[in-house]
Amino acid sequence: MRQATVCIHKQALQHNFQRVKQLVPTAKVVCMVKANAYGIGVQPAIEAFDEADAFGVACLDEALEIRKLGNQKPITLIEGVFSQNEMAIAVAEKIECIVHHQQQLDWLYNYKEQYQQAGLKVWVKLNSGMNRLGFKVPEIIDVIQQLKSDGFHCVLAMHFANADVPDHPMNQHQISQLLQVKAACMPIEVSCCNSAAIFNYPELHFDYVRPGIMLYGASPFEDRSAQDLGVQPAxxxxxxxxxxxxxxxxxxxxxxxxxxxxxxxxxxxxxxxxxxxxxxxxxxxxxxxxxxxxxxxxxxxxxxxxxxxxxxxxxxxxxxxxxxxxxxxxxxxxxxxxxxxxxxxxxxxxxxxxxxxxx
The missing domain is CATH 2.40.37.10 (Lyase, Ornithine Decarboxylase; Chain A, domain 1)
Known part of the structure; x- marks a missing residue:
């Protein structure tokens, strides 16, 4: 038999999750398990991360895989839904959505009553300079204020373009916009830290962090190894x-x-x-x-x-x-x-x- 194997160490996954908790004692942890849990496998990952507050995935199919495994923890679709039909499924399966453009807002409002009755949060994406997804300032302030006035529970979400390079000037540009929106929309929960930002910006852990690569025992940094970070290869x-x-x-x-x-x-x-x-x-x-x-x-x-x-x-x-x-x-x-x-x-x-x- 051909001897090519991929061995997944659940104990290492658990260790890495506890490392996150050590670094982030107060924020809730949304474990990123998109792309088949970074190649590790969704089932062993969600079993190892049984103390997670929630999971993050890229698309509805990935969320439904978690539900089929019987796990009912909160899940966030970090790209949101791709159609009104997907919004209906997301609501039925109690899956939370990021919204980053007007069409997604329209789909959300079409299911307003069901979404709110399910107790789901709306994650509103700020485009603070990475220029992939999200509403720019000041539009996002208007969007969040409208959602809040209509009874939605909002989370302000942002993603760093250079969290692994702490002295990159874009970081402060993004942070200043995030803080501006946060101040204008108080009270509001906030999430902006990926693995690199968890290490580099402890003051920005806020309400939710979104670790990914560190959970799987690899490093988000060019100049710091997994061992340096205190995580184990999974x-x-x-x-x-x-x-x-x-x-x-x-x-x-x-x-x-x-x-x-x-x-x-x-x-x-x-x-x-x-x-x-x-x-x-x-x-x-x-x-x-x-x-x-x-x-x-x-x-x-x-x-x-x-x-x-x-x-x-x-x-x-x-x-x-x-x-x-x-x-x-x-x-x-x-x-x-x-x-x-x-x-x-x-x-x-x-x-x-x-x-x-x-x-």
Missing amino acids: MQFNAAIIAINQIKAGEFVGYGSRYKAPKDMTIAVVSIGYGDGYPRAFVKDNFVAIEGQLVPVVGRVSMDMITIDVTDIAAQVTIDTPVELWGKTRLVDDVATANGTIGYELLCRLTNRPKRIIE
Whole structure:
């Protein structure tokens, strides 16, 4: 059997949630479980986050998956609904909506009585400079004041564009707009902190925080590791050696013959590739781990296989030797950096080919 596995550590997920609670002792925690809980899997995630105050998802289908699992915690659709029919379903399933444009407000008012009877909050999105979703100042003030006067319970929501770079000038620009709207709409609950902002802006935790990547044991920062942040990797991505080859100096490895052996080498083939979600387009040297030691990846990543240089540890490896693609020794953030991307993307784009194991 092909030995490609994704092992999910529920204890690490629970640890990371408690880390959030340690950092945010007073605000409520909306655990982001969109995109299949960042590739971890919705079911193990919501089971591990059983003390969460609510969950956040991108779309209605993701919310309904949680409901089908029997979980009745509050859920917020962070992009809102995409049609009036979806609003009807959201209300019936007691799913809260962000609103960020007039059409969504119209759909909301069409279900005003049912929405309010269900006790659902309306999350009103401020576009404070990221220019994706939301109402700008002063329009959002008018929107919130109208909603409040019509009996809706509102939450002012904002998203940072650069929370991971604390000295970025856009942060203060966004914060000033948030505080302006908050002051104009008091009393109102507020939510603006993602994982990075939880660390960098404790004074802005307000009523709800929305942790994502930190829950899964990766870092939102380029210069701070998961270990630095006190979170544990929740995913161990493993494969195994399926062949070992001896090659001579000057021979080539892999598609395109891009890698030329600088010396006589021992090359191992590992049963993993981009068909499993392992990245291909590396811009820096990349490594895997064997028994806690980093081992270089050489040659191009194929759909189903990679090749690694085990020359220095040849006596330690055999067919079926386990190889960590990312996990505890080789952090997903380090693999992402070598690939010119971020850990979020690697976690989210894993395919269903590797066998899933929940521990």
